[in-house]
Amino acid sequence: MLVSVNWLKDYVDIDVPVREFADRMILSGSNIETVEEIGNKFSKIQVARIEKITPHPNADKLVICQLDVGEDELLQVVTGAKNVFEGALVPVIRHGGRLPDGTVIKKGKLRGEVSNGMLCSAEELGYEDKVIAKELKDGIWILDGDFKPGTDIKDALEIEDSVIDFEITPNRPDCLSMLGMAREAAAVFGKKKKEPAISAENEEGDVNEYISVEDKKPDLCPRYTARVIKDVKIGPSPWWMQKRLMHGGMRPVNNIVDITNFVMMEYGQPLHAFDINHLKGGKIVIDTAEDGTKFTTLDGVERELDSSMLMINDADGPVAVAGVMGGLNSEITENTDTVVLESANFNGDSVRLTAKKLGLRTEASGKFEKGIDANLCARAADRFCRLVEELGCGTVVGGSVDVYPEVQAPRPLDVRVSRINKVLGTDIPGQDMADIFRSLEMEAELNGDIIHVVPPTVRQDLNIEEDYVEEVARMYGYDRLPVTLPAGGSAASMTKNETIRGKAREILTAYGLDEILTYSFVSPESVDKVNVSETDLMHRNFVKIINPLGEDTSVMRTMLIPSMMSTLERNNARGNKAVRLFEIGKIFNDSKINCDGMPAEADGLCIGIYGGGADFFVLKGYIEGLLDHLGIRDAEFSAESGLATYHPGRCANIISNGEMIGTMGQIRPDVAERYGISEEVYCCELLFSVIIGQTNTEIIYKALPKYPAVTRDIAMTVDEKITVRELEDEIRAEGGNILESIELFDVYRGIQIAPGKKSVAFALTYRVPDRTLTDDEVSSRQHKIVESLETKFGAELRKM
Amino acid sequence: MLLDDIREILEEAQKSIDKAESMEKSEELRVKYLGKKGELTKILRTMGGLTPEERKKVGQFANEARNAIQNRITDKMDEFKKRQQELKFKAETVDVTEPGKVHVLGAKHPITQTIDEMTRIFMNMGFSLAEGPEVETVFMNFDALNAGPNHPSRDMTDTFYITDKTLLRTQTSPVQARTLLSQDPPLRIISPGRVYRCDTPDATHSPVFHQVEGLVVAEGITMADLKGTLSEFARQMFGPDTKTKFRPHHFPFTEPSAEVDVSCFKCGGKGCKVCKGSGWIEILGCGMVHPNVLRIGGIDTEKYTGFAFGIGVERIAMLKYEIDDIRMFYENDERFLAQFR
Known part of the structure; x- marks a missing residue:
């Protein structure tokens, strides 16, 4: 809402500098976007x-x-x-x-x-x-x-003028007018608002001889006021009026159009002028359109109407889209000699829907949408007539046609002084509150704790006691309210989910990984790009957005790897070496609908790495470390060769307590290539919600051992196909209760080892809690282990 | 006679010790003069023919000579040790300007860090964390928060819809609505999280962003408490000298409502690039919880009052770190992320 300060001064005596004026208006609730100086930025x-x-x-x-x-x-x-x-x-x-x-x-x-x-x-x-x-x-x-x-x-x-751009909140459509802002300014500065003159001095004839109005939809058109001007002389409006319009952001057109715009800006009431010679039958009928009717609006565009749209019609058909735009067929031209002025009130929702359907939002429709006081219609029409007379551009015809079946009455309310003070934390006397209400053009009568308030009907936002709390607060000044902290309260708590997410972030950043955040919506093709199987419903049952910004962001992600790959792609393309990233974010799936009709939503955790020596075991180490710190100590990694996202020989499912908690591995080189990455890329996708469920961060101290341990190394050559876990399981089984731990310390393949074989070396630690083991005990157990490895796996012992 | 011999040995020993050029040579000399077969010992063995008085005299003198030689050798040895140590130190000297061996820690995302910081401050003021779904019901996101059926924010141009009854939450306030429905006052919660709006990405808009919203409902909660809580937050977040300005505003969720500006934490209010010369920065919206909202939660509005607030995390992070393009947060360039370590 652009407000020319010079124009505002026509209604309120503003005697402070513009900067101070602006600051005090802001503190009373009329926020300001900009203050622009006009007409002083040039010389000579x-x-x-x-x-x-x-x-x-x-x-x-x-x-x-x-x-x-x-x-x-x-x-x-x-x-x-x-x-x-x-x-x-x-x-x-x-x-x-x-x-x-x-x-x-x-x-x-x-x-x-x-x-x-x-x-x-x-x-x-x-x-x-x-x-x-x-x-x-x-x-x-x-x-x-x-x-x-x-x-x-x-x-x-x-x-020379200052133009202030006020940010008017949707609850205050009454401020979308010069008089509305004048009311606010008068209240803020303790002045009296000057009302503009609205009665024409010389009227001739009777409006009923010119026009009749029939309102067939009083619910969509609560009021319709019409006045008539004859002997119209179309020409330019005087400079003072043009200047007001221009500083308010409107283009001068001709005197009649300019006056309609001027009065709209003054009162916030849109007006429309018809050429009476184009109104067939001398009548105006307000009714909804017939489906499929074609109608050409003032802007020359032919539009198709439907039965929800309210139209202004003459005896033959539509002449205007009510509250939106007039028709080309009744436009004011240079030859117009008699004008019918419409000052009507239309239902805001109806205007909004019509404007939206027609793709035609105008200054007028914008105002109707937000809600206008029906009591303004007659005043604005009279003001129009007065200005026509002042500008000498026509003769005002006596009387008005005013169809207003249900007059909008003021809505009084009793508000409690004590309640207002209770909400604000203040001790403002009732008399002061009543004065505040009166300064805003309300009637206010104080009686004990009760103030009986009657707001002007333009203030459609004042309905309940809290609305009056705000009026008192903003005029009293938010800055003058006391400052306290809420009493009571109890110890704050964190959710388990966020606690564990936080812990995971601490662990992974300690390993040197940087956290990323990516959009939650992706392209449905993003899963194709990482080779997700056609039958993999877990990753293909998308939660779809009806109105996405574009195909690229049209479904909620079911997994984090595609976004991670795109992030790695960008980093690689920008020449970033040795990249280590992770993301914790929500994943969505439409297949598991919750009882309240909501799609499944869970936490996912994704790690993505390349360069700087990244390999399978670097990634596995991050995951093992993460799980270990979350108290998940028995997770198993089992080889998986059936997922086309990953290298078939470098992929593992991660299982803990019988639940699948994720998948990790090297992204298939041809998939990585699609992202322009020729290096080896390793990613994991962890079902973090499942991990949170298994997390156990309880720590119980175990007594330190009193007796020394005996450590024996064992190194052997075995077939490649024998896994470390198989060997460990066997060692553990044979080692029995005296074997405390096994540590793999070397895996070697090379010239000294036959092809298809590998050398594996473990350090075995033996200990019992209640005595020192003898050399014989350890030797015999070690011997049993070796024998068993030899028989079961064909292991050949190597001399250490 | 014997005394002369001893004196001679002493002089000779002192001379040769002074000349010794290594630890080994010094040790040799110790053995030569003081060892079991050393020269001094040899002389003492010839004391047999002396009178007890003479013997005492000679013995005393010999002991003095022994101590003198021993001290001289010890001093000499210390000198060598010291010199050796100096040489070792010299050989081991490092260039202190060479870089240290670092184990680089990763960084939490700047948005996470900002949320964590806000969470810490509000938890210290007794606010508990609450979470809720990102795919929300239209009821929780709008109706329960007093945004009427024609509220413009419900438009398909503003809000992403999944069905006619579900949407991507446009604020984290539905978490507050859920809390009001499921718990009884007193309540003091914050709900940080991800929210969505139909904005095409540009330097200042992102269709995905984060909010931290808060809610307090209890007996006797006033707008003064709202001012106090948010002023304290601002001081802890932006520095102890931060001033706050509460401006009347309008939100469907609250009545009365306010927007809060803080004195610019970059220039202290003098006016700079960050505050666009005004000295003030808008950081959040807030207000007293609208009675309609409390009523939906079945709360007695005569007994209980409350306040609520909502803070845009990206905005705070952009101001704090002087980031001029919101898209940087979602590009995740490692060179950007590494700056927040």
């Missing part, structure tokens, strides 16, 4: 009268103007503008003058002819293109009025 621009125009001897597109600038001699200026004529008053910038964009104008020669300055357009004076009248858009600003040549343009046009 004067009014000039073009006395003579002669062709330029050396250029077809230029002319030479002799200008009267109130001095003894005429000023010669060369211009290329097409719209200049002898006798025109125009702005001219003199030698040394500065334009708002900082350009300094110097005298010089244009194609050999002296030019002592430059004729200016409205844009060059700092106005935005969208507020400049159409006929002046591509030329010099032809000034309309009686200005003395040589006068400084700032004095002649009085254009």
Whole structure:
């Protein structure tokens, strides 16, 4: 909402600097986006009268103007503008003058002819293109009025102004008007608001002889007021009105249209003017459209209507989309001599839906959507008539047609002083609260703890006691409210999920991994890109978004690896070496619908690494460390060769307590290649919610051993196909209760070992808690272990 | 006679010890003069023919000589040890300007770090953590929070829908609605988490972002408590001198409502690039919980009052770390992440 401070001063006496005005308005709830100064960012621009125009001897597109600038001699200026004529008053910038964009104008020669300055357009004076009248858009600003040549343009046009852009919250549509802002300003500064004059002084005839109104949908059109103006003389509106419109962000058109816009900005009530000669049968019928009707709006676009859309019709058919836009068939033209003015109230939701269906949002529809006080209709119509008279652009016909079956009455409420103070934590006297209400144009009567308040009907946001709490708080000043901390309270608690997520982050960052966050929605093709099987419903039953930003972000992710791969791709493409990343995030699945109709949602954890010596066991080490710190000590890694995402020989499922907790491995090189990565990439996808369920962070101390341990190494050559776990299981079985631990310390393949074989070496630690083991005990057990490995696995013992 | 011999030995020994050039040579000299077969010992063996008086005299003198030689050798040895140690130190000298051997720690994502920091502050003020689903019901996300059926935020242009009854939550407040429905006051919770809105990504918009929202409901909770709690948060988050400004605003969830500005923590309020010259930075929205919201949770609005607030995490992190493009958070360039270690 753009508010010209000069215009606002027509209604409220503002006697503080603009900066202070703005600050105090902000603290009372009228937030401000920007404050812009207009008309003071240029210098040396004067009014000039073009006395003579002669062709330029050396250029077809230029002319030479002799200008009267109130001095003894005429000023010669060369211009290329097409719209200049002898006798025109125009702005001219003199030698040394500065334009708002900082350009300094110097005298010089244009194609050999002296030019002592430059004729200016409205844009060059700092106005935005969208507020400049159409006929002046591509030329010099032809000034309309009686200005003395040589006068400084700032004095002649009085254009210096401050324009404040207020951010109006949706609950305060009454502030989308000059009078609404004036009401706020008057309350903030303790002034009295001045109401504009609304009665025409000379009316002729009777409106009923011109027009009748039938409202067939009073629920969609609670009020319809019409007035008539005859002997209309269409022409430009005076500069003072154009200036108000332009500073408020609207383009001047002609006097009648300008007055409708002016009154709309003043009251917040949209008005529409019809040419009566185009209203068949002299009647207006308010009704919904018939499905499929075609109708051409003012902007020249033919639109198809449906039966939900409220239309303004004449005897033959629609002439306007109610509250949205008029029709081309009843538009005001230069030849219009009688005007019907519509000042109506339309249902906001109906206007919003219609505007949305037609893809046509206008200044008027925007205002109706937010809700307008039906009591404004007559006042705004009368104000229109008054201005028509003041501007001398027509004769007001007596009376108005006003269809208003159900008059909107004020909604009084009793509010409690004690309750207001209880919510605010204050001790404001009831009398002060009543004064605040009165300053906002409410009636307020204090009786003990009760204030009987009657708000003006424009304030549709005031319905319950809390709404009045806010009125008191904002006018009293949020800054004056006391500052305390809530009493009581108890010890805060963290959720188990977040506690364990936090622990996982601590562990993985300690290992040197960086945490990433990626979007929760992905492309449905993202799982194809990592070779997820067609039958893998766990990863293909997507939770789909009805209205995604694009196909790329149209489904909720079922796994984290695709986003991780894209992240690794970006890092690799940017030349980042040795990348170690992890993400903890939600994954979604549509197949398991919860009892309340919600899709399954779980925590996932993904690690992705490449470069810097990344291999299977580096990744496995991260996972083992993570699980170990979360108290999961018996997870098994079993080889998996059936997942096309991974290298078939370098992939494992991770199982703990009989539950699958994840999969890890090397991403298949051809998959990695799709992401432009030629190095080995290792990823894991852990079902973190399952891990959280198994997490046991309880620690119980075990007594340190009292007796020494005996350590014996064992090294053997076995077939490649024999796994370390098989060997360990066998050693553990044979070692019995005196074997404390097994540690794999070497796996070797190479020239000293036969092809297809590997050398594996373990350190075995023997100990019992209650005595020192004898050498014989250990030797005989070690011997049994070796024998068993030899028989079961064909192991060949190697000399250490 | 004997005394002269001893004196001679002493002089000779002292001379040769002084000349000794190594530990080994010194040790040799010790054996030569003081050892079991050493020269001094030899002389003492010839004392047999002396009178007891002479013997005492000679013995005393010999002992003095022995001690003198021993001391001289010890000093000499110490000198050698010291010199040897110096040589060793010299050989072992390191270049202290060479880089240290680091085990690099990874970084939590800056958004996680910001959430953790906020969580810590609010937990210290007695707020417990609450979580809820990211795919929410339309009821919890809008109706339960007093956003009417025609509220513009429900538009398909603003909110991602899964079905006509479920959506991607646009705020973490539905967690508060769930809490109000499932628990009785007094309540003091925060709900950090991920939220979604239909915004095409650009420097200041992201369709995915994070919020930390808070709710307090108890007897006697006032707007003054709201001011106190959020002012304390601001001081802990942005520094002890941080000032707060509460501006009236409007949210369907609260009444009265406010937006909160803090004095710029980069320039202290003088005006800079971060605060765009105003000295103030908008950080959050808040207000007294709307009675309609409490009523949906079955709470007696005469007995209980409450306040609620919502903070955009990305915004705070961008201000704090001076990041000028929100997309950086979701690009996850390792060079970006590594800066938050």
